[in-house]
Amino acid sequence: MDIRKLCIFIIFFALFISMDPTFVQADGNEDGNSNKNKGNNDNNNSQGDDPATTDYDELAPAETGQERAMCKAKGACKSKTLMCPSQCPARKPKNNKKMKGCFVDCSSKCEVTCKYRKPNCNGYGSLCYDPRFVGGDGVMFYFHGAKGGNFAVVSDDNLQINAHFIGTRPQGRTRDFTWVQALAVMFDTHTLVIAAKRVTHWDNNVDALSVRWDGEAVDIAANGEGEWRTNGEEREVVVERTDDANSARVTVAHLVEIDIRVTPIGERENKVHNYQIPADDAFAHLETQFRFAKLTDFVEGVLGKTYRPGYVSPVKIGVPMPMMGGEDKYQTPFLYSPICKACRFQRQTTIGPMKEVAQY
Numbered sequence: 001m002d003i004r005k006l007c008i009f010i011i012f013f014a015l016f017i018s019m020d021p022t023f024v025q026a027d028g029n030e031d032g033n034s035n036k037n038k039g040n041n042d043n044n045n046s047q048g049d050d051p052a053t054t055d056y057d058e059l060a061p062a063e064t065g066q067e068r069a070m071c072k073a074k075g076a077c078k079s080k081t082l083m084c085p086s087q088c089p090a091r092k093p094k095n096n097k098k099m100k101g102c103f104v105d106c107s108s109k110c111e112v113t114c115k116y117r118k119p120n121c122n123g124y125g126s127l128c129y130d131p132r133f134v135g136g137d138g139v140m141f142y143f144h145g146a147k148g149g150n151f152a153v154v155s156d157d158n159l160q161i162n163a164h165f166i167g168t169r170p171q172g173r174t175r176d177f178t179w180v181q182a183l184a185v186m187f188d189t190h191t192l193v194i195a196a197k198r199v200t201h202w203d204n205n206v207d208a209l210s211v212r213w214d215g216e217a218v219d220i221a222a223n224g225e226g227e228w229r230t231n232g233e234e235r236e237v238v239v240e241r242t243d244d245a246n247s248a249r250v251t252v253a254h255l256v257e258i259d260i261r262v263t264p265i266g267e268r269e270n271k272v273h274n275y276q277i278p279a280d281d282a283f284a285h286l287e288t289q290f291r292f293a294k295l296t297d298f299v300e301g302v303l304g305k306t307y308r309p310g311y312v313s314p315v316k317i318g319v320p321m322p323m324m325g326g327e328d329k330y331q332t333p334f335l336y337s338p339i340c341k342a343c344r345f346q347r348q349t350t351i352g353p354m355k356e357v358a359q360y
Helices: 003-019 033-045 267-273
Strands: 056-059 068-071 081-083 101-105 111-115 126-128 132-134 140-142 150-155 160-168 177-187 190-196 209-213 227-231 236-241 247-252 256-263 285-292
Touching: 081 111, 177 247, 177 256, 177 285, 190 236, 190 247, 190 256, 190 285, 209 247
Parallel strands: none
Antiparallel strands: 056 068, 068 081, 101 111, 126 132, 126 285, 132 140, 150 160, 160 177, 177 190, 190 209, 227 236, 236 247, 247 256, 256 285
């Protein structure tokens, strides 16, 4: 073979390798799925918040009163000190329902911004709509569950979060339309339940948010600090209003922070999707976004498993509704039960019976 033919052969072979999607990628994945998911993650990064955003230590405020934080997450922002802008000097402003708070972002953005504290349904750890998740890996997927069912969203050594699904099945359909009506956050010996009340006709000014702590109703003041807090055996729990009605932030120290909004199924939405919602029920449900402080490498749950190191989503990327299965693995007998086939959480002690939230 002469030199000219050899050069042509080498060029052709190189082009063949670069065009073959099944060739071993640089990250060691042989079928190309890792790169597909990585591309999907990049798309979601522009819409939501990286899990590294809240990985920081709080520092003493500056002389101007502006709060500061030192970033701990790996990357370009590591060990940098970020200070809140003068327009929103505190992460939790005194008039927390009307003013924007300071949002510290220690991800690759490495910035501080002023934001209203509401769930971002396109961000990491979000659970919204019917129901649509965005995992810790940035991949969006749907998990339908079942009307009246309860499913483990997160189950880890020190934390379990279950969701109660409401729904409807119009005539002729083979599955339910579902939404999340309530969450049970279980840790240590405690259970915090956040739920949307059943509402006949929706009014933005009427509060449909219900909170129960170990089975007892919690009243969150609408004025002043607009919050309720308690100190458990090991950690502080805070539920604070982030609007006059139907919006709150839940913080369980050293475990999880959740932004929650109660919202209805609107008339237009009902018609477009043909949900066939009854006229006497607004189907109030929750839109949520989770930020976790500490999860093990073996965390389970519909959402929880997406935070595992090296996790590769099994959902079909690029389709309009990528579906995540696993109903049989994550279904629990009732809202505040830690028991499912894949659940990891175990209560430290057995607590007494609790009053169930109003369910559909």
